[in-house]
């Protein structure tokens with residue numbers, strides 16, 4: 001028996017939204033029905049291009065009136081909780097762009113509202129579905145590294161002042177929630193915390209060294225993972241030229257080094273682990289498509305999505321702890337950072 005299609009509404013028709021529309025179009029069990037954006041030209045053009053039958057200025061009205069089962073949240077980061085809470089109220093499943101939100105109390109509300117309403121809450125952290133991430137997680141779970149000792153992320157990007165000036169929310173504490181780490185680096189922070197099974201404590205320094213913004217364009221943190229491994233996280237939007245995201249994972253019995261272009265080193269003492277090396281090392285180009293397909297399956301099968309709300313908040317909590325460390329000059333133990 002063919003299954004009913006999951007009908008989507010997209011909230012926010014800016015830079016990232018086309019990837020959601022394309023992911024929905026590529027999924028045989030999904031269809032795009034409606035879009036909402038406060039900007040009339042954007043929502044009309046977007047609906048015309050991606051074939052959404054209905055457009056709304058107000059996302060609550062869309063949730064009330066359009067026949068949709070799920071929403072993709074593509075509005076600025078500090079608004080993710082507002083839209084999620086409305087979705088839970090109207091019984092709609094949520095696929096939320098990263099970061100989950102920018103405030104701990106709001107993330108808690110999102111997660112509990114969706115659990116209480118029995119709707120799925122998933123977030124897009126597309127780095128997790130790259131072939132190298134999947135192979136690496138498998139190698140870690142198989143114990144191929146022996147004891148993990150170092151797990152480093154170097155997230156050195158370039159964003160011009162024009163980028164920060166291109167939308168009023170960019171580079172603000174109130175809506176972007178942070179800079180090089182909270183916006184761009186959150187993918188890499190999520191990746192290392194996922195590989196290292198969580199981060200226990202951080203000591204960080206952050207500053208706007210180059211750009212005229214409230215939030216950081218340059219950051220560094222020393223971290224300790226739950227399993228006792230150490231690591232360094234560097235994040236920037238201030239460097240020239242931009243570097244590929246770069247990761248170095250070392251255990252007593254293995255080393256994997258990779259970047260956005262592929263695997264640079266995959267060396268293990270054990271032959272079996274050596275054989276886990278992925279065919280392709282590069283970042284997944286179709287990440288959003290995979291996340292939309294996973295969300296659709298999660299809805300139809302009534303299971304948690306690949307990156308649930310609980311999972312998605314971890315990177316945000318770590319970044320907020322790094323900011324807290326900068327403010328206080330102290331090491332922050334996760335769970336004890338001031339909210």
Ligand SMILES: NC(=O)c1ccc[n+]([C@@H]2O[C@H](COP(=O)([O-])OP(=O)(O)OC[C@H]3O[C@@H](n4cnc5c(N)ncnc54)[C@H](O)[C@@H]3O)[C@@H](O)[C@H]2O)c1
Pocket residue numbers: 011012013014015016017036037038039042057058059073074075076077078097098099124125126167183
């Ligand atoms: N996964 C990724 O790789 C990735 C990449 C880029 C952005 N993002 C995330 O996606 C989100 C959006 O980023 P963007 O770059 O597309 O931003 P953007 O500024 O280009 O687009 C945001 C859109 O939301 C609309 N909007 C604002 N308030 C609204 C409201 N109340 N109701 C309806 N629409 C409203 C704006 O008019 C705009 O069209 C951010 O949270 C960002 O972190 C994720």
